[in-house]
Amino acid sequence: MAAYMETECEGARVVYISSDKGKGLVAQKSFKSGDVILEEKPLVCAQFSWNELYKYKACEFCLKSLENAEEMVQRLTNDPSIVLPFPECCEVDATKFAFCPQCQVLYCSPHCRDAALNSYHQALCLGSSRENPDHPLNQLINQWRSFHYPPETGSIMLIIKTIAMIKQAKSKGAVISMFSTFVNSVINEREDIAHKLLGAQFLDQREILRSMLAEVFFEESVQEWYTPEGFNSLFALIGTNGQGIGTSSFSRWVKATERLQLGDAEKEQLDDTIDKLYERLEEVSGSFLDCEGSGLYQLQSAANHSCVPNAEITFPHGDHTLSLVALEDIQPDEEITISYLGCCGLERGRHSRQKALKENYLFTCNCLKCLSQCDDASITTEEEEELEEDDY
Ligand SMILES: [Zn+2]
Ligand SMILES: [Zn+2]
Ligand SMILES: [Zn+2]
Numbered sequence: 001m002a003a004y005m006e007t008e009c010e011g012a013r014v015v016y017i018s019s020d021k022g023k024g025l026v027a028q029k030s031f032k033s034g035d036v037i038l039e040e041k042p043l044v045c046a047q048f049s050w051n052e053l054y055k056y057k058a059c060e061f062c063l064k065s066l067e068n069a070e071e072m073v074q075r076l077t078n079d080p081s082i083v084l085p086f087p088e089c090c091e092v093d094a095t096k097f098a099f100c101p102q103c104q105v106l107y108c109s110p111h112c113r114d115a116a117l118n119s120y121h122q123a124l125c126l127g128s129s130r131e132n133p134d135h136p137l138n139q140l141i142n143q144w145r146s147f148h149y150p151p152e153t154g155s156i157m158l159i160i161k162t163i164a165m166i167k168q169a170k171s172k173g174a175v176i177s178m179f180s181t182f183v184n185s186v187i188n189e190r191e192d193i194a195h196k197l198l199g200a201q202f203l204d205q206r207e208i209l210r211s212m213l214a215e216v217f218f219e220e221s222v223q224e225w226y227t228p229e230g231f232n233s234l235f236a237l238i239g240t241n242g243q244g245i246g247t248s249s250f251s252r253w254v255k256a257t258e259r260l261q262l263g264d265a266e267k268e269q270l271d272d273t274i275d276k277l278y279e280r281l282e283e284v285s286g287s288f289l290d291c292e293g294s295g296l297y298q299l300q301s302a303a304n305h306s307c308v309p310n311a312e313i314t315f316p317h318g319d320h321t322l323s324l325v326a327l328e329d330i331q332p333d334e335e336i337t338i339s340y341l342g343c344c345g346l347e348r349g350r351h352s353r354q355k356a357l358k359e360n361y362l363f364t365c366n367c368l369k370c371l372s373q374c375d376d377a378s379i380t381t382e383e384e385e386e387l388e389e390d391d392y
Helices: 049-053 069-077 110-124 136-147 156-168 172-180 187-198 202-216 220-226 228-241 249-258 264-285 343-347 350-361 368-375 381-389
Strands: 004-006 015-018 024-027 036-040 044-047 243-247 291-296 311-314 322-326 335-338
Touching (some): 044 156, 069 249, 172 220
Antiparallel strands (some): 004 015, 015 024
16 A cells, blocks of 8 residues: 555544555545545634735634624625624624733634644734734735735735744644645746736745745744745745635524524515625625635645545634535545635636646646546537636
């Protein structure tokens, strides 16, 4: 059998990371369609910087949405008169929030505050300067924001928090080796990823970010990260491995109302209210409805892409906890695959799927669907045109 890294999930071995043909996630037992294969918390995650600036209030550690459902809807529809029925379906409880005593940054619970303090926040706490735009770390974040407009796909905070974890760790080597398990791309592909994250001006911009980071947050044990090549690899790492996270107390409220025991008329009225609210949300805030960020997940990042995946990623707890759910029955030793494309992306033609995967994740997809469509002579000019128009 190929060399592999065994992994444990709540004590039971459920999957392993194969290093057979590149990296891959392989089932170690059988799963039925709908089973939760594993749940995983990120090594590090961070809210996107514009998302935070626009007052999507999220726990600094787990990204749980901290506005209650009603406050969130009022803000996103720009209508403070909205009153949500069934307020008991909202799980946000401000009496459980906790603050960092030095900088007052907000957490959903004392548990999250302590976890952040023990992992990275002591090295990162700005104390009374947290909101001071002249603090060098805030200048770096503002600089990133000025280079990277919504829709956001990455965050320099992932890099900053990772360095803070290393600064704070008793055993720096252990933390560094955890991050070194992420796939590293070859050098010219790293250029492409940095380009994708920052756009046309990327060379100058990356150099500005790199020198600012070296000045304000240097860490000797990973000094190679501060060289141009090392900084490029960090960008590639967050670009190809960063998993998007979205949380919303409003959508949690909607889910909770679905479990209410209601009469038919009452149920119909509630559905109508929710439909109308979603319409207004879309009118005013478009697709920016969630607290958004990204995180690095060790197991999930080992899962390869397929255009016909046998598993999908969900966030069932309204925080950064990722759940990998089987979409079909899976046998032991079968590879577990997920889709790197959104569901709309998956419905596109092969050319367009492959273009997006090549640009964003640096590989050519050879899944069964792509191979069969490759043989298929019916690839039309219409699809070729779609390819021209596509701009991911
Ligand atoms: Zn939290
Ligand atoms: Zn603090
Ligand atoms: Zn494919």
